[in-house]
Structure formats: C-alpha cells, structure tokens
Amino acid sequence: MAKIRLTIDEKVIETEEGVSILEAAREAGIEIPHLCYMDNLPASGGCRLCVVEVEGARNLAASCATPVAGGMVIKTASERALSARRSVIELLLSNHPFDCMTCEKSGNCNLEKYAYELGVSGSRYNGERHNYPSDTTNPFFIRDYNKCILCGRCVAACKQIQFVEAISFANRGFNCKIATAYDRSLKESPCVFCGQCVAACPTGALVEKSRVGAGRNWEIEKTPTVCSYCGVGCNIELNTKNGRIVSVSPATGENVNNGRLCVKGKFGWDYIYSPERLESPLIRIGEKGEGKFRSASWEEAIDTIAERLAGIRAESGPDSLAFLSSAKCTNEENYLLQKFARAVIGTNNIDHCARL
Numbered sequence: 001m002a003k004i005r006l007t008i009d010e011k012v013i014e015t016e017e018g019v020s021i022l023e024a025a026r027e028a029g030i031e032i033p034h035l036c037y038m039d040n041l042p043a044s045g046g047c048r049l050c051v052v053e054v055e056g057a058r059n060l061a062a063s064c065a066t067p068v069a070g071g072m073v074i075k076t077a078s079e080r081a082l083s084a085r086r087s088v089i090e091l092l093l094s095n096h097p098f099d100c101m102t103c104e105k106s107g108n109c110n111l112e113k114y115a116y117e118l119g120v121s122g123s124r125y126n127g128e129r130h131n132y133p134s135d136t137t138n139p140f141f142i143r144d145y146n147k148c149i150l151c152g153r154c155v156a157a158c159k160q161i162q163f164v165e166a167i168s169f170a171n172r173g174f175n176c177k178i179a180t181a182y183d184r185s186l187k188e189s190p191c192v193f194c195g196q197c198v199a200a201c202p203t204g205a206l207v208e209k210s211r212v213g214a215g216r217n218w219e220i221e222k223t224p225t226v227c228s229y230c231g232v233g234c235n236i237e238l239n240t241k242n243g244r245i246v247s248v249s250p251a252t253g254e255n256v257n258n259g260r261l262c263v264k265g266k267f268g269w270d271y272i273y274s275p276e277r278l279e280s281p282l283i284r285i286g287e288k289g290e291g292k293f294r295s296a297s298w299e300e301a302i303d304t305i306a307e308r309l310a311g312i313r314a315e316s317g318p319d320s321l322a323f324l325s326s327a328k329c330t331n332e333e334n335y336l337l338q339k340f341a342r343a344v345i346g347t348n349n350i351d352h353c354a355r356l
Contacts, residue, residue, distance in 0.1 A: 006072035017070075021063035022050055025076060032076050033085060033114045035202055036151040037064040040258065041160050047151055049088050049114065053078045060084055086118050092149050094125040103147070105204035107217030111149060112203075128174065138186040140267045141198050141208050145177055148205040154178060154197035161260055166191035195266035199250055199259070208247045210270070215241035224251055227265040230327045232256065234265050245269060309345065318346035325352040 002017045008025050015024045020043060022032050036047040045065035052063045055073035060081060063074075075081065092111060100106045115121070132145035152169070155178060159165045166189040170179035180189035198206045220239045227234040235251035248269055250261045271277070281301035282293040296304070312320055323341045325334045334352065341350045 004068065004070040006068055006070065006074065008074045009076055015068060018067055021052060021054075021061065021066050021068055021072075021074060024068050025052075025063065025074075030076055032063050033117070034064055035110055035114070035149060036153060038153050038156065038200060039252075041153070041156045044152055044156070047088065047149070049085050051081055051084050052076045053081050082118065085114070086120055089115050089118055089120045090123040090125060093120065093123040094127065095129050096149070097146050103204040104207045104211055105147075105217070109204060110202035132177075135185070136209075138191070138193065139209075140193050140195065140263075141206055142212070143186075144205050144207070146205075147203050148178060149203055150176060150178070151202060152178075153200040153202065154206065157196040157200040158191075162192065162194050162196050164190050164192060164194075167197065193263045193267065195261060195263065198266075199261075208267070210267075211239075211247045214246035220246065222249075227261070228328045229262075229264045229268065234261055236261065236265060238269075245272060313345060319349060321345055321347055322349035322351070323347075325350065327352070 003014050004017050005012060005014050006024065007013075008021075008028055008030055011028055011030070013024065013028045015027055019027075022034065022037060022043075025032050032050050032052065034047065034050040036044050037050060043062075043064040045062035048062060050063040051060035053075040054061050054066075055075075063076070089111070093115065096111070097103075100109070100112055103109065106112060130146055135143040135145070150169070155168055158167050166186065167178050167180055170177055170183060180186060180191070186193070195208075198208060219241050221241070223238045223240060225236060225238055227236050234257035235255040237249045237251050238245050239247045239249060248261070248266055250257060250259045250266070252259045280295045281298060283296045283301065283304055284292065285294050286292045309321065321341075323337055323345075325337050329337075338350050341347055
C-alpha cells in the first residue's frame with residue numbers, strides 16, 4: 001500500500017493509506033482510549049470514547065472508524081476531545097453499578113481505567129437505572145447485565161471469530177441489552193461456550209465462575225504456556241494465585257490461535273485439581289475386572305510393562321500388540337512411541353486420536 005504522512009499530536013508520522021487514525025496513533029506510540037474497538041475485528045465506532053479532533057473537520061471523529069488521509073493534522077488530547085470522553089464515561093456510569101471494590105474485573109476493567117485517567121468519579125446524569133438479576137444458568141461464566149456497557153465486543157467476537165452468532169442486541173433504547181434469540185438461556189442457544197465473549201468483555205459483565213472470589217487482578221500471576229488438549233498447540237496464559245490456577249486466558253499477539261480458544265482450552269482445566277487424578281503408577285492385583293490396584297514406583301511400573309510386553313510379543317508375535325498415542329503428548333513423545341512400536345516391538349499397529 002502507498003505510504004502517507006500526517007501529524008498526530010504535533011508528531012509527523014508515516015503510515016499506510018487506509019488504516020484508521022487509532023491504528024496510526026498506536027503505531028506512533030500514542031494510545032487513544034477506546035471501549036468498543038477490538039483488534040482483528042471490524043470497527044463499529046459505537047462507544048465514541050476514541051473521538052479525536054481533526055483540523056478542518058466540524059465534528060469530532062471516531063478514530064477507530066476514520067481512515068487516515070495525507071496531510072491530516074490530528075489532536076488526540078485536545079480539551080474538546082477530553083470533554084467529550086468525560087461525558088461518554090459519565091453517561092455510561094449513569095446506569096452502571098459503583099461496586100468496583102468487590103467487582104471481579106477491578107484492576108482489569110477498561111471502564112474503570114478510563115474513568116480514572118479522565119478523572120471521572122461520578123455522573124451528573126441521574127435517572128432510571130437497570131437492576132437485572134445475574135444470569136448464572138450456564139456452567140462456565142456469569143452474565144451481569146447491570147455492568148454491560150453495550151460495546152458490542154462480545155457480539156462481534158461471537159459472530160466474527162467463532163461464527164456462531166448465539167447473541168446479539170435485543171430491544172431498543174434504554175431497554176437494549178445483549179441477549180440470545182427470544183432471550184433464552186445460553187444453553188438453549190447455539191452457544192458452544194468457547195469463552196470468546198468473556199475474553200472480549202471490557203468490564204465485569206462477563207466473568208468466569210472459577211474466577212469469583214479467587215483473587216484480585218493485581219494478585220494474579222500470568223504464566224505463558226501451550227494448551228495440551230489437541231495438536232493445534234494454542235498459546236494460553238495460566239492465571240494463578242499462590243500457585244493455583246484460577247482461570248485461563250488466550251495469549252494475545254501473533255501466535256497460532258491469534259487470541260482465540262475453544263471451550264476445552266478456556267474452561268477444561270479443572271481436571272488438574274480432581275481428587276480422582278492418579279498420583280502414582282498403579283499395578284493391578286488380583287483378576288482383571290476386580291478393580292484392585294496398588295501404588296508402585298515408576299521403576300517398578302516400567303519394569304512390569306517391559307516384562308509384560310516382551311512376554312506377549314514372544315508368545316503371540318509383535319502384531320498381537322497395538323499402541324494408541326495421545327494428542328495431549330508433545331510431537332517428540334508421539335514420535336518416540338511410534339519408533340518404539342516399529343523398531344523395538346516390530347509392529348505397525350499404532351494409531352492416534354485427537355477427538356477428545
């Protein structure tokens with residue numbers, strides 16, 4: 001694409017033609033507040049928090065939805081733009097709970113962040129306020145409509161990323177809200193509980209159930225790792241407190257999953273703390289089917305396996321044995337297993353199933 005020059009906050013920058021003002025400013029290291037905009041999704045320009053002043057334009061422009069043009073002179077923090085942003089925050093707060101002290105998203109809430117940065121501690125606009133009951137009917141996360149700012153990010157994520165369209169805007173005016181068709185529960189919708197909406201939500205309107213009461217955001221440590229559920233190898237972040245996982249987030253940036261996760265990667269980690277998990281190898285005692293086992297060391301378990309495999313191979317031949325690999329193993333571990341089956345045992349009876 002052709003390169004153009006423009007001025008943002010008295011800084012001359014060069015960028016590609018067609019990008020938005022917000023993206024151009026970000027490239028130059030200038031951050032513009034925004035609530036409805038989300039990377040890798042079409043801009044809606046709905047929240048109006050990202051408005052900037054463009055020289056020669058009569059109205060303030062939504063920077064996320066306004067493309068740059070050569071010679072543009074833009075002010076991102078003029079008094080006119082700041083005043084408009086404060087009004088936007090006040091309007092949002094006029095129908096928003098002031099429970100930041102107990103909100104699970106405190107410390108990671110964009111509305112809280114921008115209210116603090118703009119010095120907005122309350123709202124001049126008084127009137128009717130919603131008092132919706134929290135929706136806890138689905139197994140993975142809580143929907144609190146009172147904290148929803150109607151930014152539309154969850155709707156866009158469901159439609160543009162997951163291609164499910166389980167939710168959309170319902171009703172009009174003051175009674176507008178995000179809902180499923182006929183305002184049914186998520187269980188009665190096409191929702192696959194992937195958690196894309198939770199990851200996209202900038203406030204406490206959508207929160208994982210595992211996250212409730214598990215620690216404040218500033219107490220959470222993030223550990224980058226790779227999801228072990230299948231062979232895709234999605235990049236994830238384990239959110240932990242005191243060494244215990246409280247939630248899982250998709251890693252952002254350029255990676256194999258580009259900030260996306262399925263239901264297993266997002267919510268399917270609670271098996272880690274299951275009391276039924278094996279803590280040591282078990283060796284069966286008695287007849288098969290009796291369900292009697294005893295704990296053993298790894299050395300004893302490996303010796304027992306080697307002895308049994310060698311015995312079966314000697315008695316019935318190598319093709320009497322078969323090996324099943326796992327998608328939860330690494331590529332290197334799967335390679336070693338097939339090498340063991342073919343080179344050591346002498347059979348090609350090896351299969352792999354990623355359909356977990």
